[in-house]
Amino acid sequence: MHIRVDDLTGSDIIQLLREHLQGVAQHSPPESIHALDLDGLRRPDITFWSVWNDGQLMGCGALKELDRRHGEIKSMRTSAAHLRKGVAARLMQHILEEAGRRGYERLSLETGSMEAFAPARRLYARFGFVMCGPFAGYVEDPNSVFMTRAMQATMPT
Template sequence: MDIVKDDLQSHQIKALLQEHLDDMYATSPAESVHALDIEALRQSNVEFWTAWNEQELLGCIALKALDSEHAEIKSMRTAHNARGKGVAKTLLNHLVSQASARGFSRLSLETGTEDYFTAARTLYSGHGFVECDPFADYVLDPNSVFMTKQL
């Protein structure tokens, strides 16, 4: 598996991100969806990586800088055909390493409370993330779980 910094131009990544947004809106109320669209992922405070097996896109993840010490995980997604193969774990480990290398001392995320997000919450808690209060511009939401990890 190769992880590369991605320019968000390929049709494969555009399709995976659209699938991600479609699933988020199908799972959670619109006001509780915090997934970024492709334009938001192109902002200067966001770094975006994709995982590949040759020409096959396996998944993606983004790091959004909130300030000089705090960053957020965004757009974590594994392609359907790659689920259960360790892609999410590999991408998460890569992002944590990148966040540490860039000097961030805290890494946080928002995910859903619905059963659909159980695997994500389990992955994050298994990697040292703990539940926390809302951060950045988030507010308490019965459909959101906020998690953080000191780096």
């Protein structure tokens, strides 16, 4: 697997992000959707990566800088053709390493509370994320789960 910074202009990544937004919309009411569109992901405070293998897009994810010490994981998605191949775990490891290089003390994320998001919540828990309250302008929402992780926590092997 090869992870690279992506400029969000390729047709494969645009299609995967469309699928991501459609999937979120399928399981979440509009007022509870916090996924970013292409323009939102192109902001200067966001680094976006794509995961490739033999010319095939396997997944994507992003890291948003909330402040000098706190980052937020955004837009984690594995292509349907590559589920359960370790794509999300490899990308999570990459994001954690980058957050460490940046000197972040904390990483946080928002995901859905519905059953469709259970695999994502299990992945995040495996990497040391625990439930927390809303952060960075989010508000309590029964359709959202907020998770955070101190960067000093150990990562799974």
